[in-house]
Amino acid sequence: MSLKHLILSHKIIPIGPLLATNSIAGNFWPEDSTCLNWLDQQETNSVIYVAFGSFTVFDHTQLQELALGLELSNRPFLLVIRPDINNGENQSFLKEFEERVKSFGKFVQWAPQQRVLNHPSIACFISHCGWNSTMEGTTKGVPFLCWPYFADQLFNQTLICDVWKVGLRLDLIGGIVTREEIMYKIKNLLQDEGFKVRAMELRNLVVNNIKEGGRSSINLNNFVDWIKQ
Numbered sequence: 001m002s003l004k005h006l007i008l009s010h011k012i013i014p015i016g017p018l019l020a021t022n023s024i025a026g027n028f029w030p031e032d033s034t035c036l037n038w039l040d041q042q043e044t045n046s047v048i049y050v051a052f053g054s055f056t057v058f059d060h061t062q063l064q065e066l067a068l069g070l071e072l073s074n075r076p077f078l079l080v081i082r083p084d085i086n087n088g089e090n091q092s093f094l095k096e097f098e099e100r101v102k103s104f105g106k107f108v109q110w111a112p113q114q115r116v117l118n119h120p121s122i123a124c125f126i127s128h129c130g131w132n133s134t135m136e137g138t139t140k141g142v143p144f145l146c147w148p149y150f151a152d153q154l155f156n157q158t159l160i161c162d163v164w165k166v167g168l169r170l171d172l173i174g175g176i177v178t179r180e181e182i183m184y185k186i187k188n189l190l191q192d193e194g195f196k197v198r199a200m201e202l203r204n205l206v207v208n209n210i211k212e213g214g215r216s217s218i219n220l221n222n223f224v225d226w227i228k229q
Contacts, residue, residue, distance in 0.1 A: 013219045017135045017206060029110035035078055038106045042076050042121040045196070048186060049116055049142075050126040051080035053133060056149055060089050062176050067097045069182025075123070075190075076104045080111050117142050124189055126170075126182075129156040141203035143167055143195040145185055147177060166199040 039047060048070065058066065063085070070077045081094060098107050113133070117125065117140040125137045126145045134156045137144055144167030146157040160167040168185050170177045189195055209216045 013223055015216050015220050017139060029082065031110050031112045032108035033112055035106055035108050035111055036115060036119065039119045039121045044120045045123045046076055047121045048073065048075055048077040048124055048126060049122050050077060051111060051113060052128040053130045056128050058085060063090055064093060065176055065179045066182065069179035071101055072179055072183040073186045075186065078106045078116065081107055081109065083109055129153040129160065131156060134160065138166065138202050139206050141200040143189055143199045145170055145189060164198065164202055166195055166202055
């Protein structure tokens with residue numbers, strides 16, 4: 001370790017993760033809580049939750065591949081489709097698709113994500129790996145299928161797949177994530193119980209870290225005491 005790193009390590013006090021307690025704060029669209037009632041009707045560890053944050057946009061071909069991959073998985077899924085995605089040629093396709101899979105698929109424009117991820121029916125999280133989603137998923141003990149687009153999302157994918165080992169990458173093939181890739185990775189992730197075990201171990205580590213007496217809690221209290229001096 002270099003001198004620079006040694007100096008920084010003495011100045012940086014890690015605290016967290018810190019999650020918003022008000023789930024409404026910062027949302028671009030109203031949350032649809034009807035999905036929680038739908039989740040109550042699903043089996044434990046059965047539902048694939050799919051959400052890509054506030055900015056990710058799919059072209060029509062990629063949206064079709066995502067939808068057909070979920071259909072081929074033959075598992076219940078909760079899919080967040082923002083209003084700005086459900087328009088144009090996507091709208092007619094999604095209307096037909098929703099009708100076809102209504103027996104096992106639920107569609108919402110925006111979800112109460114922390115409550116969804118905390119629901120016992122959730123089996124995995126297909127995510128763009130934004131930092132908020134990464135923290136919300138890991139603190140709930142949910143395995144990931146990673147679909148990053150830019151910036152920190154790529155680094156977060158590395159943490160999830162290579163460091164914490166609580167998820168798998170969805171790989172591009174010919175510039176898109178194909179339906180076969182989605183179906184294959186869902187199957188691999190959910191058949192390997194090790195992902196869920198490691199995800200729960202990470203969750204427990206986080207919970208113990210931030211509760212009273214945990215390392216993060218102690219660091220925060222020490223920092224407050226230092227300010228008061």
